[in-house]
Amino acid sequence: xxxxxxxxxxxxxxxxxxxRSAVSRTFTPGASVSAETRRRVLEAAEALGYHVNxxxxxxxRNESGIVCLIVSDVATPYRSALLRELTIQLQNxxxxxxxxxxxxxxxxxxxxxxxAIRYRADASIILSGLPDKSITQLCLxxxxxxxxxxxxxxxPGPLKINLDDFExxxxxxxxxxxxxCRVLAFANSxxxxxxxxxxxxxxxxxxxKLGLDVTVERHGSTGYEAxxxxxxxxxxxxxxxxxxxxxxxxxxxGLMDAARHQFGLxxxxxxxxxxxDDIEQASWSSFDLTTFAQPVMTIAxxxxxxxxxxxxxxxxxxxxxxxxxxxxxxxxxxxxx
Amino acid sequence: xxxxxxxxxxxxxxxxxxxRSAVSRTFTPGASVSAETRRRVLEAAEALGYHVNxxxxxxxRNESGIVCLIVSDVATPYRSALLRELTIQLQNxxxxxxxxxxxxxxxxxxxxxxxAIRYRADASIILSGLPDKSITQLCLxxxxxxxxxxxxxxxPGPLKINLDDFExxxxxxxxxxxxxCRVLAFANSxxxxxxxxxxxxxxxxxxxKLGLDVTVERHGSTGYEAxxxxxxxxxxxxxxxxxxxxxxxxxxxGLMDAARHQFGLxxxxxxxxxxxDDIEQASWSSFDLTTFAQPVMTIAxxxxxxxxxxxxxxxxxxxxxxxxxxxxxxxxxxxxx
DNA sequence: ATTGCGATTGCACACACGTGCAAGCGGATG
DNA sequence: CATCCGCTTGCACGTGTGTGCAATCGCAAT
Numbered sequence: 001x002x003x004x005x006x007x008x009x010x011x012x013x014x015x016x017x018x019x020r021s022a023v024s025r026t027f028t029p030g031a032s033v034s035a036e037t038r039r040r041v042l043e044a045a046e047a048l049g050y051h052v053n054x055x056x057x058x059x060x061r062n063e064s065g066i067v068c069l070i071v072s073d074v075a076t077p078y079r080s081a082l083l084r085e086l087t088i089q090l091q092n093x094x095x096x097x098x099x100x101x102x103x104x105x106x107x108x109x110x111x112x113x114x115x116a117i118r119y120r121a122d123a124s125i126i127l128s129g130l131p132d133k134s135i136t137q138l139c140l141x142x143x144x145x146x147x148x149x150x151x152x153x154x155x156p157g158p159l160k161i162n163l164d165d166f167e168x169x170x171x172x173x174x175x176x177x178x179x180x181c182r183v184l185a186f187a188n189s190x191x192x193x194x195x196x197x198x199x200x201x202x203x204x205x206x207x208x209k210l211g212l213d214v215t216v217e218r219h220g221s222t223g224y225e226a227x228x229x230x231x232x233x234x235x236x237x238x239x240x241x242x243x244x245x246x247x248x249x250x251x252x253x254g255l256m257d258a259a260r261h262q263f264g265l266x267x268x269x270x271x272x273x274x275x276x277d278d279i280e281q282a283s284w285s286s287f288d289l290t291t292f293a294q295p296v297m298t299i300a301x302x303x304x305x306x307x308x309x310x311x312x313x314x315x316x317x318x319x320x321x322x323x324x325x326x327x328x329x330x331x332x333x334x335x336x337x
Numbered sequence: 338x339x340x341x342x343x344x345x346x347x348x349x350x351x352x353x354x355x356x357r358s359a360v361s362r363t364f365t366p367g368a369s370v371s372a373e374t375r376r377r378v379l380e381a382a383e384a385l386g387y388h389v390n391x392x393x394x395x396x397x398r399n400e401s402g403i404v405c406l407i408v409s410d411v412a413t414p415y416r417s418a419l420l421r422e423l424t425i426q427l428q429n430x431x432x433x434x435x436x437x438x439x440x441x442x443x444x445x446x447x448x449x450x451x452x453a454i455r456y457r458a459d460a461s462i463i464l465s466g467l468p469d470k471s472i473t474q475l476c477l478x479x480x481x482x483x484x485x486x487x488x489x490x491x492x493p494g495p496l497k498i499n500l501d502d503f504e505x506x507x508x509x510x511x512x513x514x515x516x517x518c519r520v521l522a523f524a525n526s527x528x529x530x531x532x533x534x535x536x537x538x539x540x541x542x543x544x545x546k547l548g549l550d551v552t553v554e555r556h557g558s559t560g561y562e563a564x565x566x567x568x569x570x571x572x573x574x575x576x577x578x579x580x581x582x583x584x585x586x587x588x589x590x591g592l593m594d595a596a597r598h599q600f601g602l603x604x605x606x607x608x609x610x611x612x613x614d615d616i617e618q619a620s621w622s623s624f625d626l627t628t629f630a631q632p633v634m635t636i637a638x639x640x641x642x643x644x645x646x647x648x649x650x651x652x653x654x655x656x657x658x659x660x661x662x663x664x665x666x667x668x669x670x671x672x673x674x
Numbered sequence: 675a676t677t678g679c680g681a682t683t684g685c686a687c688a689c690a691c692g693t694g695c696a697a698g699c700g701g702a703t704g
Numbered sequence: 705c706a707t708c709c710g711c712t713t714g715c716a717c718g719t720g721t722g723t724g725c726a727a728t729c730g731c732a733a734t
Contacts, residue, residue, distance in 0.1 A: 005399055006457060006479050008720055019684050024722060031723090034682060049475050054455045055392045055401060056720035059689050062342055064392060069436070074424070075617070080417035087411070087438040096452060099406070099436040101424040115433060118391040120343065138386045142343050224621060257622045280412070284561060285594045286623040345690060356714050361692060368693090371712060393690035396719050 007048045016044035027052050058120060062143075067095045067307065068116035070109060072102045072128035076223075076250070077279035078294060079127065082149070085300040086125065093304050095122070102129055110135045117142060123307050126151060147303045152194035159306045159320040161299055165195050168292050168326050169202025172245050172274045175290075175328075177210050179335050181243035181272050187230040187255055188247045190218040196247040199276060203245050215241065222247065227254020235263050235271075242271060243334075249275035249282045249291055256287055256333070268335040278329050290334045292326035299324065344385045353381035364389050395457060399480075404432045404644065405453035407446060409439045409465035413560075413587070414616035415631060416464065419486070422637040423462065430641050432459070439466055447472045454479060460644050463488060484640045489531035496643045496657040498636055502532050505629050505663050506539025509582050509611045512627075512665075514547050516672050518580035518609055524567040524592055525584045527555040533584040536613060540582050552578065559584065564591020572600050572608075579608060580671075586612035586619045586628055593624055593670070605672040615666050627670045629663035636661065 009023040016023070018037055025031035026041040033041075044050075058064035067090055073079050087097045098121060100112040109129035116124045117138070123145035130151050131139075136158065139146055146158035153160065176184060184207050186200050204214045217233050220226035227250060234241055235258070246252035252275030259265040259273075267273055275282060278293035302322050346360040353360070355374055362368035363378040370378075381387075395401035404427055410416050424434045435458060437449040446466035453461045454475070460482035467488050468476075473495065476483055483495035490497065513521055521544050523537050537553060544551045554570050557563035564587060571578055572595070583589035589612030596602040596610075604610055612619060615630035639659050 006454070006720095010720080020721085021684060021723085022682090024720095025683090028722070032682060037682080049478070051451060051454045053396070053457060053720050055395050055457055056689085057722075058392050059390070059396065059691090059720080060722045062689085066435075074421045075414070075417045077412070077414070080412045080414075080420075083417075084411045084438065084440070087436055088440060091438060096456065097436040097438075098403075099424055099434040101421065101428060101434075103421070103425060114388060117343075117388045119433065120390060120392055141386070224617070253621065253623075261622045280561070281618060284590065285598045286590075343690090347690080357691085358693085358714060359712090361690095362713090365692070369712060374712080390690050393719085394692075396690080396721090397692045399719080 006053065007050045008053070009050070012041065012044045012048055012050045015048060016040045062120075063122055064120045065095055066098050066119055066121045068098045068100055068112070068119075068121040068124040070100050070102060070112045070116075070124060070126045070128065074101065074103075077281060078249070078277040081279070082127065082294070082296050082299065085296050086303065089300045089304040093308055095304075095307070113139055117144065123147065125149065125303055145307055147306065149299060149303065150195045157320075159303065159322070161302060161322045161324065163195065163294065164323060164325045165198035166202035166205075168276070168328075169199045169204070169245070170206035171328060172292075173203050173206035173210065173212075175274070175334060176243040176245070176272055177207075177212065179243070179268075179272055182212070183239055183241045183243070184212055184214045185234050185241035185244045186214055186216045186247070187227065187234070187244055187251050188216065188218045189220060189222040189226055189251070191221065193222075196222070199245075199247050223250050224254040224257075227251035227256075228258040229254075231255040231258035231262070235259060235265070244271065244273050246273065246275045249277040249279045249289060251275065252289055252291070252333075253281060253287055256289070268333050272334040274334060276326070282329070283331070288332040290331045291329050293329050294326060295324050343390065344387045345390075346387070349378060349381045349385055349387045352385060353377045399457075400459055401457045402432055403435050403456055403458045405435045405437055405449070405456075405458040405461040407437050407439060407449045407453070407461060407463045407465065411438060411440075414618060415586070415614040418616070419464065419631070419633050419636065422633050423640065426637045426641040430645055432641075432644070450476055454481065460484065462486065462640055482644055484643065486636060486640065487532045494657075496640065496659070498639060498659045498661065500532065500631065501660060501662045502535035503539035503542075505613070505665075506536045506541070506582070507543035508665060509629075510540050510543035510547065510549075512611070512671060513580040513582070513609055514544075514549070516580070516605075516609055519549065520576055520578045520580070521549055521551045522571050522578035522581045523551055523553045523584070524564065524571070524581055524588050525553065525555045526557060526559040526563055526588070528558065530559075533559070536582075536584055560587050561591040561594075564588035564593075565595040566591075568592040568595035568599070572596060572602070581608065581610050583610065583612045586614040586616045586626060588612065589626055589628070589670075590618060590624055593626070605670050609671040611671060613663070619666070620668070625669040627668045628666050630666050631663060632661050 009020050013020040013023045022037050023041050025033045026038050090097050100115055102108045102112050109131045113131050113135045125147040127149050136155055140157045148158050148160045186203050188196055188200050207214045217230050219229050252273050256267055256273050259271050265271045275289050275291040278291045282289040282291045346357050350357040350360045359374050360378050362370045363375050427434050439445045439449050446468050450468050450472045462484040464486050473492055477494045485495050485497045523540050525533055525537050541551045554567050556566050589610050593604055593610055596608050602608045612626050612628040615628045619626040619628045
């Protein structure tokens with residue numbers, strides 16, 4: 001029946017009695033169109049339900065307006081919060097977010113970037129995994145901007161946004177000691193993600209400076225279940241820790257739950273706990289977790305600002321790197337000094 | 338310097354010593370190309386880093402491969418889980434997800450759909466809000482498929498996926514009564530979302546059949562904080578409820594936390610609680626929440642399958658509606674009968 | 675009346691791709 | 705050898721848009 005396709009600028013032009021160029025100019029800010037023609041075009045467009053075809057526009061302008069978000073573990077609280085902020089700010093900047101999930105194999109980050117190239121994305125923001133150097137080069141050579149968030153990589157070209165993980169580890173160590181803790185432990189995943197390893201090393205180093213050893217335990221992913229397992233391992237040791245810094249809030253939640261419900265320990269009286277990310281659950285009264293807040297809003301702002309910044313090749317050779325500090329959110333999982 | 342744009346099929350053709358058509362056919366499944374030309378084309382493409390321009394391809398085929406996901410409150414556990422499943426399945430079906438966040442005003446759902454039209458999305462999946470009928474018609478007229486998930490709407494054309502919310506309310510009411518509860522309550526948000534209202538009405542109706550009244554309290558959004566407020570209101574009543582069905586797991590978590598930590602109540606001994614969604618936190622031992630699981634995987638499967646199904650106009654007039662049942666996940670927040 | 679000038683408009687081309695059509699080519703059959 | 709047939713391949717056109725260039729138009733000044 002009405003297998004009519006999308007309405008094109010040509011049809012609008014005919015209905016308005018003007019040339020197709022006039023239609024195009026009407027929808028191009030800053031183009032030269034008289035008020036009268038503009039009015040007639042807009043009227044016809046409204047009547048016909050015309051919308052500029054961004055595929056064709058992107059083809060012409062060599063600028064699709066698409067920004068790819070490459071993510072795994074979207075269902076994780078921290079990831080989804082960051083995703084939320086990024087999409088909102090991208091939209092405010094007139095871009096549109098294309099979402100690529102890399103929950104499968106690890107090489108899929110490369111395939112994701114290829115997808116980004118196929119759709120001529122103006123930029124790609126990588127939240128998970130690390131692309132192969134050859135793919136990165138391919139993207140840059142094609143004029144595609146790249147942003148790496150909390151990914152460690154020394155390739156020049158992409159914008160790299162990182163936190164002061166190492167220093168955070170140090171700050172929490174002194175907080176533990178000030179609270180009277182003597183047996184410190186660090187709970188990590190066994191993924192070996194660089195940012196998590198920096199937290200670990202910062203914590204261990206600071207503790208050493210304070211004359212304390214740290215028992216490090218690593219297991220599984222960065223989720224709740226892994227936290228429970230880590231609690232099993234740590235809290236059955238001969239010398240039971242009285243303070244645990246967890247690489248992630250989810251780990252901390254699992255560890256706290258196990259400590260309380262399986263080992264009958266009281267937090268923070270018998271066990272102090274700290275996490276990282278400041279996910280929403282950290283503020284729930286069941287956890288009331290002292291943790292470091294990822295500056296999600298700032299991360300998104302910086303990334304989007306940089307995407308909008310000039311395309312001048314002059315700066316394309318310098319090292320783009322941003323270091324943000326994670327704010328310590330003081331709650332009740334560490335007893336007062 | 339190397340302000341070279343993306344490499345086009347033309348350049349590949351020249352390097353391979355064939356016509357541009359040959360290149361195009363090489364990347365079009367089912368086209369007629371000899372093995373030899375195909376090899377040379379692929380070789381040249383690899384060397385130059387060529388990738389088919391999906392914008393141009395979409396322009397030709399009238400099929401962009403883009404599917405729009407229109408969502409608000411992405412950072413919510415249930416939403417992000419559904420989002421995860423949808424993106425994975427869309428990718429497996431050869432589509433790519435475009436993400437539109439509608440966290441702002443309510444009319445923004447319409448603007449989101451306009452964005453979908455501009456990018457000539459093959460389909461849009463709406464997880465939040467409800468578009469205006471005129472926009473819906475515009476989408477359908479342009480051949481764009483529409484999927485509404487847990488949105489109530491009687492417009493023909495879109496695929497509507499819903500749950501048996503009303504019956505779920507009934508099932509949990511009998512479970513409460515069987516557990517010996519006598520004073521029932523329902524905790525809802527004041528948003529008035531149809532699916533939430535169905536849960537409420539189903540619960541109230543079933544309770545009435547069992548000869549029991551239900552005090553209904555509504556407040557704020559569907560989040561944790563609202564649950565705490567609702568607990569304040571309910572647990573200070575003269576006749577304190579001994580069973581609360583919450584429209585949402587997040588509400589239930591907030592309510593449980595307040596009941597325990599502010600009112601010193603024991604769950605489930607003094608207060609039985611049930612939720613809806615089966616978010617990950619519901620299984621955490623701090624909550625151990627009995628709840629209904631949204632069949633996230635099935636929802637995504639059905640949606641993506643329908644998108645891939647034939648474009649025949651024969652079925653375009655029939656009512657597309659899917660009703661799924663939410664499975665009751667029995668945990669420890671309701672005492673055993 | 676002629677000239678000059680700025681604003682507007684239409685033509686035509688470019689963007690990167692898919693595909694129908696006809697030409698070419700090789701081989702097999704009569 | 706002529707004919708036919710199937711497989712390839714190049715040409716040319718179409719998809720919807722932005723934009724440089726030249727033409728046109730209106731208006732004021734000479």
